[in-house]
Amino acid sequence: MDLPLIVIRRMAIGVVTVLVVSLLVFAGTELLPGDVAQAILGPGATPESIANIRARLGLDQAAHIRYMHWFGNLLHGDMGTSLVSGREISVLIAERSSNTFLLAGVTALVAVPLSVLLGLIASTRPNGRIDKTISAITLTLISIPDFLVAVILVSIFSVQLGWLPALSTIRPDSNFLELARMLVLPVTALSFTVIAHMARMTRTAVLNELTSPAIEMAILKGVPKSRLLLVHALSNAIAPIVNVIALNLAYLISGVVVIETLFNINGLGKLMVDAVTTRDIPLVQGCAMLFCAVYVLLNLFADTISIVANPRIRHPK
Amino acid sequence: MNSNNDILQVQNLCVDAIDRHGKTMPIVCNISFSIAPGQITSLIGESGSGKTTVSLATMGYSRPNCKISKGKVILQDEDLLNLDSSQIQQKRGSDIAYIAQSAAAAFNRALTIGAQVTEVAVLRGLMTRQQADLRAVSLYNQLGLPNPETIGRLYPHQVSGGQLQRLMAAMAMMCHPKLLIMDEPTTALDVTTQIEVLQAFKRLIREQKVAAIYVSHDLAVVVQMADDILVLKDGRMVELQSTQNILDNPCQEYTRMLMDAVPQLQLPHISHQPLTAAAAAAADKLTPDPVEKCRLENTVRKEANSDVLLTLSNVTAAYGSNTSTVLKDISLKVNLGETIGIIGESGSGKTTLGRVISGLMVPSNGQIEFQGRVLNNTCKQRSREDLRQIQFVFQMAETALNPRHRIRQILGRPLEFYLGMTGRAAEERIVELLDLVELSAEFIDRFPRELSGGQLQRINFARALAAEPKLIICDEITSALDTLVSKAIIELLINLKNRLGIAYVFISHDLSTVAKLADSLAVMRHGEIVEFNKTGNVLTPPHHEYTELLLDSIPKLRTGWLEEVSGLVYNPV
Known part of the structure; x- marks a missing residue:
């Protein structure tokens, strides 16, 4: 099959994924216990006022009609308005996403090169002393929940030593130095989790290549060790490495609720958690769809790279 | 057989396998032979006889979990086993070259053929990129490959198995090696392709005065290629003789058994119906x-x-x-x-x-x-x-x-x-x-x-x-x-x-x-x-x-x- 055709097909799968997720998100929020009208009006509301609100919000219509309405608006970029604040959801999300993207971006910049490097180093001498040390450390870090890591970091660097702030409430007027100081701890805590995963996967992927006959051949034809690793092994291990990186980046965007809450960063995760507690259904749905889009896009990107990196597809017979 | 102008002398070579607990067990023991320029010595034996292990050891290489424990591999007055790993890596690709059993597996599937053929020559500074490309094209020509000017731009999956095997020969001959090691280089090929490849290999070895080791289990092929045959069994030498002597009067029972097992067509065959x-x-x-x-x-x-x-x-x-x-x-x-x-x-x-x-x-x-x-x-x-x-x-x-x-x-x-x-x-x-x-x-x-x-x-x-x-x-x-x-x-x-x-x-x-x-x-x-x-x-x-x-x-x-x-x-x- 031709390269463009494969990529287009992959994109189509992405679109279908978004569609299915939108159904699941909508159905999931339908199942949430409690009634929005009740939540808005409080315990003293009369049945009439509740019915009024329900009619105003369109909650009295059948579910599939509401879904069509909601998804149709979503396609136009209209995510609706927040039930609690009455503000446009797209504006709310835009405000918060800059913080999340900053946190995720800085973490990615630190974690991705570091984990690929650690994975490569570990794979040069499998089961050697360095490999075992890296394995032990990454395994330990992956096993400790991120909130515990964060709490430990805070208690050491903020409480005991007082070097860094315990809260990272990013304001528009924060200057670069403040920003940097605020980001150190959350970025470190997040990095620990993702580095462990990415480094281990890189090690496995490269090691898999290093035991192939092609690498033995490269050794026997006199290729120096560094080139062996960086050109011969890595060029074949790109696909699995890119895929695990994409998965972790998606996690950084959508799964950092705990870290955001702990450090009081006003990001998307925190926005969603707040929306859930206030039964702000449209906002929950909006956040969920954004996370879904990020996942789909990043995985699409990773798959496209793996497809392009495969010479069998790039240059068919 | 032991003249002074031998390119390669292997003396009392032993290789040990190391198991998980660090215990060693000899898998190849006391192998000695030598090869003169333009000559081919063949290692034959069944799987597990240690023929690949010996051939790799002559490049100073042992597979993971193996170790060369004893002996000398003297390539033009220099014992390879005394060199450290970076020195020996310098010898590989230029003085010693290797042709692996399956070219399909041995070529890196993510790089072009040409890049792999010329890689080491350019990397070592032995040739400029242009010189290397020219040399590669002339080798492709000598090996009878189609479209020698452009075949280097293809990826391994784009050429046939027989072509890939010859391309690997070109890769091996790139830097005018003195010693060429071929490990079952035609086993993966069809019989009709095999002939062309064997002929190309043999011509190259004779013309460029390379000393060659040819590893195979196929006695009929070995007889075509080798000047001397070394029969191995369970990591030990059974016998070492010139090819004609092995054919005419093998000294050992085991060699005779190997020869008898070669399937022979009985032609013509009178039908019973x-x-x-x-x-x-x-x-x-x-x-x-x-x-x-x-x-x-x-x-x-x-x-x-x-x-x-x-x-x-x-x-x-x-x-x-x-x-x-x-x-x-x-x-x-x-x-x-x-x-x-x-x-x-x-x-x-x-x-x-x-x-x-x-x-x-x-x-x-x-x-x-x-x-x-x-x-x-x-x-x-x-x-x-x-x-x-x-x-x-x-x-x-x-x-x-x-x-x-x-x-x-x-x-x-x-x-x-x-x-x-x-x-x-x-x-x-x-x-x-x-x-x-x-x-x-x-x-x-x-x-x-x-x-x-x-x-x-x-x-x-x-x-x-x-x-x-x-x-x-x-x-x-x-x-x-x-x-x-x-x-x-x-x-x-x-x-x-x-x-x-x-x-x-x-x-x-x-x-x-x-x-x-x-x-x-x-x-x-x-x-x-x-x-x-x-x-x-x-x-x-x-x-x-x-x-x-x-x-x-x-x-x-x-x-x-x-x-x-x-x-x-x-x-x-």
Whole structure:
């Protein structure tokens, strides 16, 4: 099959994924216990006022009609308005996403090169002393929940030593130095989790290549060790490495609720958690769809790279 | 043999294997030989004899979990084993070059061929990129590769196996090495391709005065290539002599055994059924009388119809969206208890034919009749009884047998599935089956990994026998085995065929092996059967042109054959 055709097909799968997720998100929020009208009006509301609100919000219509309405608006970029604040959801999300993207971006910049490097180093001498040390450390870090890591970091660097702030409430007027100081701890805590995963996967992927006959051949034809690793092994291990990186980046965007809450960063995760507690259904749905889009896009990107990196597809017979 | 101008001298070389607990065990011991410029020394032996280990050790390399423990590898007055790893890495690629068994696996699939061929020369600064590219093109020319100017821009998957093997030779010769090591360089190739590659290698070695080591288990090929032969067994030298001496009077019993195991075609072969032979000869296009031909063909048909087991009529099959047709209009008949040999080179469609018969692949056209009934095309739609009657034996027993099952389970499963046999009855039957394939009852509780390659293939075959089928399809079941082991398996098959009256479809690329076993031969090429006849007739001259090419391409167990064969081509109009 031709390269463009494969990529287009992959994109189509992405679109279908978004569609299915939108159904699941909508159905999931339908199942949430409690009634929005009740939540808005409080315990003293009369049945009439509740019915009024329900009619105003369109909650009295059948579910599939509401879904069509909601998804149709979503396609136009209209995510609706927040039930609690009455503000446009797209504006709310835009405000918060800059913080999340900053946190995720800085973490990615630190974690991705570091984990690929650690994975490569570990794979040069499998089961050697360095490999075992890296394995032990990454395994330990992956096993400790991120909130515990964060709490430990805070208690050491903020409480005991007082070097860094315990809260990272990013304001528009924060200057670069403040920003940097605020980001150190959350970025470190997040990095620990993702580095462990990415480094281990890189090690496995490269090691898999290093035991192939092609690498033995490269050794026997006199290729120096560094080139062996960086050109011969890595060029074949790109696909699995890119895929695990994409998965972790998606996690950084959508799964950092705990870290955001702990450090009081006003990001998307925190926005969603707040929306859930206030039964702000449209906002929950909006956040969920954004996370879904990020996942789909990043995985699409990773798959496209793996497809392009495969010479069998790039240059068919 | 030990003159002063030898390029390579190996003295008392020993290699140890190291197990998980750090314990060492010698796998190769006290190997000594030397090679003069332009000469080829061959290492032969069965798998596990240590021939690859020795050849790698002459490059100062040992596989993970192995260690060169003793000895000297002197390349032009310098002991390679005294060098540190970066010094020795400098020697590889320039002074010593290596050609691996499977070029398809040894080339990096993510880089272009040209980049890999010229890589080390440019990296070391021995040549500029332009010089290296020029040198590569001239080597491609010498090796008879198509489009030498542009072939370097392709990726490994874009060229054929034979071309890739020659490209690896070009990669090896790039920096004018003094020592060239070839590890089974033609085992993965078809016989017709093998000749060209062998000739190209030999010419290059003679012209460039390279000392070469040629590792192989195939004695007939070795005889064509080697000046001296070193026979190895269990990591020890059995004997080292000139090729002619080995052929004329081998000193050791083991060498004689190896030579006897080389499958030899007995040509010509007088058939026991004169009528059929005459009929088949008439069917040959060389006898022009159409009336006579028709009459005799009918005789054959009538005789065959009496107990036909399997009939394929006009079967066509393709992979993907009909873009590559691998079987074109195949018609074939197999009688009860008859063995049909399917011969062909890679890509001829012989394996696909086996898969279509067994229902593993769906033909796009045509039909398959079994015992007078039309069979469903896919094995999913076939009844359990139909499945039982046709069994398939795969080439690689290691991958076909579940490594986590004991032999009891492996053989017990078809007994239960097809025949409803369990418990005591099944156990007795398993022992019987083991006995049929000449294994003792104690194997019943072993795991596949505890068995040798030959034993595994016997179990693989016993699993097919367990279903008590009428037809067994054997796909290259001896091609991964050593000559001695393969010979024993063929003898077993012949023995069982006579005792049990099972029909075989025996698929192989190796004409000499099939000829021993098959009643009839079907020669396939590009998805078509070019010749189908009784084995004796196929092998009796005059041959069909393509069959003749195949026959002529089989290396003969005598020196000088490679120099005599030339211009073997088949161009059907």
